[in-house]
Amino acid sequence: LSALDLRTGELRWQYRCATSLAGEAARRVAENRDGSKPPPLDFDAHFSGNPVFGRLAADGHRVYMLDRVDGEDAAGHSPGRRSDAHSSSGTRYPNRLVALPVRRDEAQSAPSGGLPAVNEPLWTRGERSSLRDDELAGQVFLGRPLCVDDRVFILSEADRQISLIALEAASGRTLWVQGVALAKRPIAADSLRARTACSPLYSQGTIVCPT
Numbered sequence: 001l002s003a004l005d006l007r008t009g010e011l012r013w014q015y016r017c018a019t020s021l022a023g024e025a026a027r028r029v030a031e032n033r034d035g036s037k038p039p040p041l042d043f044d045a046h047f048s049g050n051p052v053f054g055r056l057a058a059d060g061h062r063v064y065m066l067d068r069v070d071g072e073d074a075a076g077h078s079p080g081r082r083s084d085a086h087s088s089s090g091t092r093y094p095n096r097l098v099a100l101p102v103r104r105d106e107a108q109s110a111p112s113g114g115l116p117a118v119n120e121p122l123w124t125r126g127e128r129s130s131l132r133d134d135e136l137a138g139q140v141f142l143g144r145p146l147c148v149d150d151r152v153f154i155l156s157e158a159d160r161q162i163s164l165i166a167l168e169a170a171s172g173r174t175l176w177v178q179g180v181a182l183a184k185r186p187i188a189a190d191s192l193r194a195r196t197a198c199s200p201l202y203s204q205g206t207i208v209c210p211t
Helices: 021-031 043-048
Strands: 002-004 011-014 062-068 095-101 123-126 146-148 151-158 161-168 174-182 201-203 206-208
Touching: 095 151, 146 201
Parallel strands: none
Antiparallel strands: 002 011, 062 095, 095 123, 146 151, 151 161, 161 174, 201 206
16 A cells, blocks of 8 residues: 655555465465365456455545455464354455554654655554454454544444444544344355445434445
């Protein structure tokens, strides 16, 4: 993710996302330990045609994005533990919500002395969270968040339960969780829903949640 100066187009800082086409391809090869040909990578489903990833939200102080997390690196999923982020076929949909600074002076300098780089987000929730024992680990975030005043609202799913989650924008801590719907089957078993973005909308004090 790159931040540019709106007036000059100057590159302000960059953040290296975990979402990676090369990483996904390498994972598929590694999983086929028997030497058989790995399944083809559906580029459209995972990247170009997937509106869950690559969409940003901002509140003037922070930029928010969803980032994919490789199953092997996902915190909170020990061997034998299974959640909606992991299907029986091995397809993984773990992700995390990342908060990054808008201002250049809040970005950390790159070790090489080059362009400023955000080496660590302000906070993250979900897999590989910045919070210890994150209760949102294992949740599948369904789309970009909604910023209203000092809060961030996002839809997520775990064990077929779709919920609206309210977070404090500055710290990322959970303020409240409200269930809104129950899916017929887990998101990991429904490839269409897995790549269909659901983001809440706000109008006159009411939050509308697509499911």
